[in-house]
Amino acid sequence: MKRLNMLAPFAVAITLAAAAPAAAQTVASAPEAAAPALYAPITVGEVEDAQRGWCSALVAISMEADTKGFTAAKALAGQVLDAAYGYAMGPVLFKPTLTVAPQTFRTTREGALSYFVGGDKTYLNDGGFALKHWRKCQSENAGIVITGNSAISMGNVSIWDDRGNLTKVDKTWGYVRGHDGKLRIVLHHSSLPYSPK
Amino acid sequence: MKRLNMLAPFAVAITLAAAAPAAAQTVASAPEAAAPALYAPITVGEVEDAQRGWCSALVAISMEADTKGFTAAKALAGQVLDAAYGYAMGPVLFKPTLTVAPQTFRTTREGALSYFVGGDKTYLNDGGFALKHWRKCQSENAGIVITGNSAISMGNVSIWDDRGNLTKVDKTWGYVRGHDGKLRIVLHHSSLPYSPK
């Protein structure tokens, strides 16, 4: 069957993904001791770590859905949101890839969770972006700019599903430190590349 | 003629646009005295002013092109870039609405200028976005987040051309203070709304 076949090139990613629920918990509960002070400038390395964390989490949610089902995936997605995004700190400026007006912008945790896993009657157009059998994800930056106690990055994110299909999006992220000193995304603009007609 | 007819609803905008080259210069050379200290937190009012400034400048460049021609419009676009963007401060994370790979991201002033007015052999796909006869432009925010010495905003920008056609995009901007204390855009992600097939 082609589907299984296509998994081969992603063996490493799958291995990583299989351990991802634990990995996601690690993101959420890493030891406080190592965290930088809340006022410390953000580093490029922290931005790159946050990007890898986002990619790992997306694949982990997909794997969770494919192996344990929707409820488990939704629970993991909630954990990931709290670990990676700043919804607990205030509104998050989030324009996901596939949302449409009047629900384009998801400034609340509820709206973001619906985008990732769907199943929310308030957002009927949401199909659950994280449930699309993602198996690999990587980020490539056009630039990272550190602006004191915040940082922004722009570039491409490439994600492959279990059939090896690639989706490549234009991605902007903005980061601040959360209460534990770890980065939280407070800005996320994702869009499909422009296609001239 | 329909074209002229369609101008009527934009009378106010056109009046404003007619004075826009001067207005754009005002942006570039406003009195230093009133500027906040370089380290002062950015305010919501400053972000809104910067957004209005961007809209005015876009219309001004279009009017300059339509009334004085390409060379004048390009000169104005250069002034506008220096007044509104932070290219003099470092790379700018700029993903314009209509760019395509491998020239999607325009982190240099040259790449941004080409996007706005075209005519640069390095960027052959650029048609000159600011030359599309824009007559009115307005910004509507989903949210503005002030992050100390920087700020980010997300929302829609609506622009109308001289035939009254509306283009509405999803827009993210990031701002810092320039050497004169005025805001400069160091992040700009613009995308057409997603269209489900």
Place this chain on the structure above:
Amino acid sequence: MKRLNMLAPFAVAITLAAAAPAAAQTVASAPEAAAPALYAPITVGEVEDAQRGWCSALVAISMEADTKGFTAAKALAGQVLDAAYGYAMGPVLFKPTLTVAPQTFRTTREGALSYFVGGDKTYLNDGGFALKHWRKCQSENAGIVITGNSAISMGNVSIWDDRGNLTKVDKTWGYVRGHDGKLRIVLHHSSLPYSPK
């Protein structure tokens, strides 16, 4: 008795001080909901609140010592330090009024606690500054400068003891937000006014 007599002018302050242990706890456990986002610029009002909080806490520790004894005062001083200073976030740059070399600077919580209440064998010169029967304290700023996600203030702090004696010091404080969004002092330079010989 003169001592009691001298209390009269400070009736209001004493009333306030009598309730101060509770007030200090309020500082430490105020509702999270109202706190600004961690990345929000500091306001002048927050700086002034932090200064009033510091003054109230100093008087509260003195009152606790005078009414409940050293152990209670030391416990309160520890709570106050955690609520008002950023020792949990990293080193604090603290030069108290009365310290001498080589223990002039107290960058650790232990060193600060010793300065306020004494009784620590590591810091034998510390007499316990907060135990000097303070009854009233007020701050007067020469200036407050907001520097994005931090702030600094400079001015005088006047404190009166239970005999009405005034001590007036030159005071600099630097503030950042703690994990709960409330200000923490990460810089404190206090000095007696210079006396020309």
Place this chain on the structure above:
Amino acid sequence: MKRLNMLAPFAVAITLAAAAPAAAQTVASAPEAAAPALYAPITVGEVEDAQRGWCSALVAISMEADTKGFTAAKALAGQVLDAAYGYAMGPVLFKPTLTVAPQTFRTTREGALSYFVGGDKTYLNDGGFALKHWRKCQSENAGIVITGNSAISMGNVSIWDDRGNLTKVDKTWGYVRGHDGKLRIVLHHSSLPYSPK
């Protein structure tokens, strides 16, 4: 003569000081190209450079006074103030070592200049701190804290005059970036060590 004799140990410092007017100009007009972006976090290295710059400048003003006289020293002091302090950006929180009430705090450039070179009828107590024949100056930090787009340091500054007499003060400095990306002092609290009676 003892005075000349005492100069010997400071031969190196004097050589450096002899070139100092040029050095101070270098501070003021270093090439823009190398400067970090205005929004870039301040580094520990930049703070240490600024401290060395302050020390060099103090000695340079003394040498200028001793070799060229008051007018030249005052002119150099003005240049140094503009290169090292943020008076052009807003008020500076400056509590010099030897000022007295009601002129303790020098938040304006005029007040700072008077402190360094004296001769200003508005500040009759100012003897001209930088004219006291300083020959060597060095800074030792108890700590440096980087708070995003600003930084603070605390420690001792030791200065020796032409007779080898040492003055050692407790020193706090706060820094931001100026319009040219270079650090400017916006906070300066200096005090003589406390002497228990």
